[in-house]
Amino acid sequence: MIKIKTKEETSIPGKCFALGDEGRLTGSGHNDVTQNSENEQYARHLAAIVKFSDDAIFSKSLDGIIKSWNKGGEKMFGYTASQAVGKNISLIIPDRFITEEQSILQRICNNEIIEHFETIRRKKNGQEFYVSLTVSPLKNSEGKITGVSKIVRDITSGKRAEAQLINSNKELVFQNSEKEKRAAELIIANKELVFQNSEKEKRAAELIVANKELVFQNGEKEKRAGELVISNEVLVFQNGEKEKRAAEVIVANKELAFQNLEKEKRAAELIIANKELAFQNDEKEKRAIELEIVNRELESFSYSVSHDLRAPLRAINGFTQVLIEEYIDQFNEDAKGLLDVVVANSKKMGQLIDNLLEFSRVGKKPVTLANINIRALVDAVINELKATEPERVFIISINPLENINGDRNMLKQVWINLISNAFKYTSKKQNAVIEIGSYRENDQCIYYVKDNGAGFDMQYYDKMFGVFQRLHSNNDFEGTGVGLAIILKIITKHNGKVWAEGRVDEGACFYISLPVIN
Amino acid sequence: MPNSDIQILLVEDNKSDAMLTIRALKKHNLGNNIVHLIDGAEALDFIFAKGKYECRDINAKPKVIFLDLKMPKVSGLEVLSIIKSDERTKLIPVVMMTSSREEKDVIESHKLGVNSYVVKPVDFGNFSQTIADLGFYWLVVNNPPQH
Numbered sequence: 001m002i003k004i005k006t007k008e009e010t011s012i013p014g015k016c017f018a019l020g021d022e023g024r025l026t027g028s029g030h031n032d033v034t035q036n037s038e039n040e041q042y043a044r045h046l047a048a049i050v051k052f053s054d055d056a057i058f059s060k061s062l063d064g065i066i067k068s069w070n071k072g073g074e075k076m077f078g079y080t081a082s083q084a085v086g087k088n089i090s091l092i093i094p095d096r097f098i099t100e101e102q103s104i105l106q107r108i109c110n111n112e113i114i115e116h117f118e119t120i121r122r123k124k125n126g127q128e129f130y131v132s133l134t135v136s137p138l139k140n141s142e143g144k145i146t147g148v149s150k151i152v153r154d155i156t157s158g159k160r161a162e163a164q165l166i167n168s169n170k171e172l173v174f175q176n177s178e179k180e181k182r183a184a185e186l187i188i189a190n191k192e193l194v195f196q197n198s199e200k201e202k203r204a205a206e207l208i209v210a211n212k213e214l215v216f217q218n219g220e221k222e223k224r225a226g227e228l229v230i231s232n233e234v235l236v237f238q239n240g241e242k243e244k245r246a247a248e249v250i251v252a253n254k255e256l257a258f259q260n261l262e263k264e265k266r267a268a269e270l271i272i273a274n275k276e277l278a279f280q281n282d283e284k285e286k287r288a289i290e291l292e293i294v295n296r297e298l299e300s301f302s303y304s305v306s307h308d309l310r311a312p313l314r315a316i317n318g319f320t321q322v323l324i325e326e327y328i329d330q331f332n333e334d335a336k337g338l339l340d341v342v343v344a345n346s347k348k349m350g351q352l353i354d355n356l357l358e359f360s361r362v363g364k365k366p367v368t369l370a371n372i373n374i375r376a377l378v379d380a381v382i383n384e385l386k387a388t389e390p391e392r393v394f395i396i397s398i399n400p401l402e403n404i405n406g407d408r409n410m411l412k413q414v415w416i417n418l419i420s421n422a423f424k425y426t427s428k429k430q431n432a433v434i435e436i437g438s439y440r441e442n443d444q445c446i447y448y449v450k451d452n453g454a455g456f457d458m459q460y461y462d463k464m465f466g467v468f469q470r471l472h473s474n475n476d477f478e479g480t481g482v483g484l485a486i487i488l489k490i491i492t493k494h495n496g497k498v499w500a501e502g503r504v505d506e507g508a509c510f511y512i513s514l515p516v517i518n
Numbered sequence: 519m520p521n522s523d524i525q526i527l528l529v530e531d532n533k534s535d536a537m538l539t540i541r542a543l544k545k546h547n548l549g550n551n552i553v554h555l556i557d558g559a560e561a562l563d564f565i566f567a568k569g570k571y572e573c574r575d576i577n578a579k580p581k582v583i584f585l586d587l588k589m590p591k592v593s594g595l596e597v598l599s600i601i602k603s604d605e606r607t608k609l610i611p612v613v614m615m616t617s618s619r620e621e622k623d624v625i626e627s628h629k630l631g632v633n634s635y636v637v638k639p640v641d642f643g644n645f646s647q648t649i650a651d652l653g654f655y656w657l658v659v660n661n662p663p664q665h
Binding site for chain 2 (some may be wrong): 313
């Protein structure tokens with residue numbers, strides 16, 4: 001059964017046509033004439049349908065030679081009917097589909113009808129394209145298959161759309177899968193972002209606190225900076241000062257280094273000098289010890305002198321006087337005179353011994369300081385001395401006398417010696433004129449006793465203060481030569497000085513200076 | 519030796535001084551019953567009735583003792599110290615007679631309780647007068663406690 005699709009489906013049951021060139025019906029199963037005329041008309045209709053169909057409709061022989069070729073075939077394959085007819089069907093079949101064509105032919109021969117067989121054919125320009133084949137057998141009047149007809153429809157656009165859909169689907173599936181993966185990743189990423197956001201908010205809160213702290217610190221630092229600016233100015237000034245000072249110090253250091261060198265030299269000299277002094281000290285200590293021993297010996301000596309020399313002297317004097325008193329009538333005047341000389345000399349010797357002892361005693365006594373009214377002391381001494389020479393007349397002027405700190409007994413001895421000397425050495429003058437006074441010189445108080453007596457020769461001044469040294473003979477003025485030596489010793493013990501001025505027969509002036517001690 | 523009326527005990531090692539002293543005393547009628555001893559040891563025997571004076575009555579005390587300071591054996595200061603530290607003899611007046619005016623002797627003697635300290639003058643006139651004054655004072659002027 002051949003189905004020919006038109007706008008109105010037409011079927012011709014029980015009849016079979018074989019289409020020849022130009023749609024002419026070349027075979028028929030019927031023989032009657034009436035029948036023939038109707039059949040020819042019918043065949044012409046069919047030929048027109050074939051001729052103008054858009055599908056390619058052609059026929060071929062069983063050995064594959066193209067027998068007819070319509071306009072649709074020309075449009076579809078690019079071969080005109082004259083170019084296609086007589087050629088082998090392989091003209092439009094790609095080589096790889098040749099076997100397929102043979103299997104189709106086999107199936108036709110087995111009376112199968114092949115409809116909508118989709119395969120690929122080739123155009124004249126070589127382009128391959130999808131086609132749908134409907135193949136049916138062509139039979140001769142005996143019903144023997146002599147060829148096949150083929151209706152070929154171009155399904156390229158449909159195939160293309162299908163392929164595109166498949167591809168699109170695949171793409172969509174792939175894209176979906178990708179989007180799901182991406183969505184899952186995005187979910188994870190979102191969670192991470194949420195967490196990070198939370199962290200960032202915390203951090204932001206901390207940063208706000210930190211910012212406030214920094215703002216406060218900035219404020220403090222600005223204040224401090226302000227203070228530091230002031231401090232810096234001060235420091236700059238101080239630095240300047242210090243640099244000046246440093247320069248001065250460098251100069252001073254050089255000076256000190258020089259001085260150090262000098263001092264080291266001096267120190268070396270001092271070490272030598274010290275050794276020398278140490279040696280001298282040792283020597284002095286030895287000497288001091290020796291002096292101590294000598295002093296003790298002297299003490300012992302003076303004790304012996306006072307005791308042992310005076311005793312025989314006393315005997316000489318005593319027994320001589322006993323002779324004079326008890327045996328006076330047995331001596332003549334000359335003998336009596338000689339006895340008087342013995343008595344006088346023994347007395348004199350007694351005085352010498354007494355003065356010598358006094359001198360040595362003064363040296364040993366310590367000075368006991370007290371404030372002394374010198375005027376009262378001098379008055380008392382003058383009165384005592386005057387009493388020993390009541391017959392003499394003295395003209396004594398006493399100027400103001402300053403009080404002084406000193407040893408009362410020692411200073412009394414000094415004034416006794418000074419005034420008694422004045423009395424003694426004025427004894428040959430008609431009028432004894434004596435002046436006593438004091439004056440200040442710096443921290444020294446200077447006392448003086450001036451007389452108009454015998455005076456002395458300044459040539460022998462150096463001897464005047466020595467023990468037993470005299471500038472006058474005993475014949476002129478009696479004395480032992482100890483008085484001035486005792487004065488010198490006492491005043492020296494008071495850290496004072498003694499000196500004198502004199503001219504022979506014009507008088508003398510004796511000075512003593514004593515330090516004013518508060 | 520009659521003990522009852524001893525006036526003066528003179529202890530003096532120097533014979534010349536002793537002679538001059540006794541002469542001075544006699545010259546002024548103070549020379550009765552003078553006992554002269556020549557050193558400190560003998561003086562102590564006499565005063566405390568010992569040794570060769572053990573028969574002496576210890577209660578027969580001199581009215582005054584003239585004691586020389588510098589003597590051999592026992593010095594005047596030692597004799598003075600013993601006399602003045604003994605209850606039986608401490609009331610006897612003692613006059614220290616010496617040639618020296620040595621300050622330490624003067625001080626030591628007074629510390630020990632001496633009644634007078636006298637430096638013997640070299641000049642016999644002065645010496646004689648001094649002795650007479652002492653004798654007169656201690657034998658006549660002074661009033662000792664009654665035994």
